[in-house]
Amino acid sequence: MTIVNVKELKKAALEIRKNLLKLCSIQSIHIGGDLSITDVMTVLWQYQMNYNPSNIRDENRDRFVLSKGHASAVTSFNQAAIGCFSTEDVFKEYATDEGRFSMHSCNLVNPYVEVSTGSLGHGFPVACGMAAALKLKKNFNSRVYVVMGDGEQSEGSIWEAVMNAVHYKLGNLVAIIDFNKLEADGNIDDITSLGNIANKYRVFGWNVCEFDGNDINTIKDYFDKLPPANSDIPTVFICHTIKGKGISFMENNVRWHAGKITEEQYKECIKELEYNFSC
Amino acid sequence: MKIFNFNEKYFLRNIMGAYMVNIGNQNEKVVVVNADLSGTCRNKTFTEIFPERAFNVGIAEQNMVSFAAGLAHEGFIPYVFSMAPFICMRACEQCRTDVAYANLNVRLMGTYAGLSGGISGATHWSVEDCAIMGSIANMIVLEPCDPIQAKKMMEATLKYNGPIYIRSTVEPVISIYNNDYEYKIGKASIVKDGVDGAYICSGITVKYALEAALRIEKKIGKSICVIDMHTIKPIDKEAVIKAAKTGNIVVAQDHNKIGGLGYYVAIILAEEKISTNFINLGVEDKFEAMAHAPYLYNKLGYDADGLEKAMINLINKN
Incomplete structure (x- = not known):
């Protein structure tokens, strides 16, 4: 079910955040990077993508690859929201033995995962291959959306693929970078800075869009303005986000790259989310 | 033949x-x-x-x-x-x-x-x-x-x-099979039959094993089987068991002795509780300096000369 109204999308994102916090009170999850990309993922899954849960092999569907595989929870809750399975299923099965949902997305147990991921720097080049395959099949309507982390940009394989995507004119490829400025060990700028990441993609020949990745209105605008899938230049969304977005004690705090909250914290989090995001 | x-x-x-x-x-x-x-x-x-x-x-x-x-x-x-x-x-x-x-x-x-x-x-x-x-x-x-x-x-x-x-090797190979050869993944090919010993090999070592087997037959009249284990994984268990019936197995691999064909063969012998003479030939667990491949095969003992010697040593052990 597609949501076209910005106010409704904001509500949907709030719902995703509440689900994430609830799950985080049951299991340790990558909550920081889930919350930073929640708004983009909500617009992507609940507005933008052509994806029918009852026909998941439809040749005309848009493809989604989660290159930052640890953002599996925010993906699963969005897939639940469009009817792939129930939200309750995610709570029940997450991080259980052979459950469909866990720390990273796995196609062996969850058919809604196009590509199993977890190790960084893999999903993006695979997505490039898929985008090239779509062109070869003369499927000029579908796009491949791939969500990467900012820390993930350090992987050499990313830059191999950055060059190829331009060379093979993969205008049907939309790369999304969750630029939340933090990775597992701390600030990216203190580890290996990305410098001007937008310029880097630009000089490699990409169509670069840089915007506030926690603003639903803006995100929707940029999706609306995407060049057609049959164009020749790949697009990258550099989404400036806040790690842990929406929860004051988690925001910009590397401690919440991954973790679990107490029942007490959970109640506070829900109050804060409602205060911050209720429309 | x-x-x-x-x-x-x-x-x-x-x-x-x-x-x-x-x-x-x-x-x-x-x-x-x-x-x-x-x-x-x-x-x-x-x-x-x-x-x-x-x-x-x-x-x-x-x-x-x-x-x-x-x-x-x-x-x-x-x-x-x-x-x-x-x-x-x-x-x-x-x-x-x-x-x-x-x-x-x-x-x-x-x-x-x-x-x-x-x-x-x-x-x-x-x-x-x-x-x-x-x-x-x-x-x-x-x-x-x-x-x-x-x-x-x-x-x-x-x-x-x-x-x-x-x-696949970049060293030159010879023609082993005819046009009617039937290839099946997982099914080893018997290049030459024999009852006194068996070479289990793949790739470049097949021609060396064949040459060694023919020499041995000529020199001492022993018939040596040559098994081309073109599918290293999953290995053809039946072919290994058949080779073991000869009592003398020489494995030849252009690979580190560790983790190569020899290990795949040996685990079958162990699991099947088969007792046989066995030599595992291949690259020693050390880096070699640059050299032409045939020189290295000779040095490491898995060209035709090395394979001949290894098999004769096994046969003489009995």
Whole structure:
């Protein structure tokens, strides 16, 4: 079910955040990077993508690859929201033995995962291959959306693929970078800075869009303005986000790259989310 | 029995690279992915005939394998060409995570298997690949030893479902099989029958084993079986058990002795509680300096001379 109204999308994102916090009170999850990309993922899954849960092999569907595989929870809750399975299923099965949902997305147990991921720097080049395959099949309507982390940009394989995507004119490829400025060990700028990441993609020949990745209105605008899938230049969304977005004690705090909250914290989090995001 | 000519020189990379055109003609889903070695891998004719179905990602083996995985996710059958060490080591995790985990129809074509890279040195040798690729779930490991087998092996890859790694030597091979040869993945080929001992070998070592077996027969009248274990994984258990009945097994592999064909054979012998004389020949667990491959095969004792000596030693032990 597609949501076209910005106010409704904001509500949907709030719902995703509440689900994430609830799950985080049951299991340790990558909550920081889930919350930073929640708004983009909500617009992507609940507005933008052509994806029918009852026909998941439809040749005309848009493809989604989660290159930052640890953002599996925010993906699963969005897939639940469009009817792939129930939200309750995610709570029940997450991080259980052979459950469909866990720390990273796995196609062996969850058919809604196009590509199993977890190790960084893999999903993006695979997505490039898929985008090239779509062109070869003369499927000029579908796009491949791939969500990467900012820390993930350090992987050499990313830059191999950055060059190829331009060379093979993969205008049907939309790369999304969750630029939340933090990775597992701390600030990216203190580890290996990305410098001007937008310029880097630009000089490699990409169509670069840089915007506030926690603003639903803006995100929707940029999706609306995407060049057609049959164009020749790949697009990258550099989404400036806040790690842990929406929860004051988690925001910009590397401690919440991954973790679990107490029942007490959970109640506070829900109050804060409602205060911050209720429309 | 076929008359073998040990002076013949067939080059598998030429044969397999050229044969890609036939494979491409048979199935329009076949695509080729190179990483700047289409010349070395001799598949340029395919890239000229099917330019749309040929990708060259530049010197970027990780991307080469991941990109191929993406193509396979969308129903294509990518043949990925590079040197064996770059496929199975530079792109090892991509082979495992992007290709094997998803059980994709990617064919990883690694030339320069074993020490055949010779004077290029250890960077271009691949004496670890059977261990590396063999320990990846879903991945099977094949190695051709002659022109007809190489083509039939490639034909078989069109019908097989799942990832395949093919290692092949750049050293010249001889003609072993006739046109009526039946190739089946997982079923070893008996090149020569024999009851007094058995060589179990693959790739370049098949011709050496055959030469050694014929010499032994002439010199001391013992008949030695030569088993071409072209499918290293999954290994043909029945063929190993048959070889063991001779009481003398010499395994010859252009690979580190550790983790190669010898280990695959030995585990069957152990599990089946078979007692037999056994020698495992291959590359010692140390780096060698650059040298021509035949020199190294001689030095390490798995050319025809080394194999002959090893088998005679085993027979004399009895």
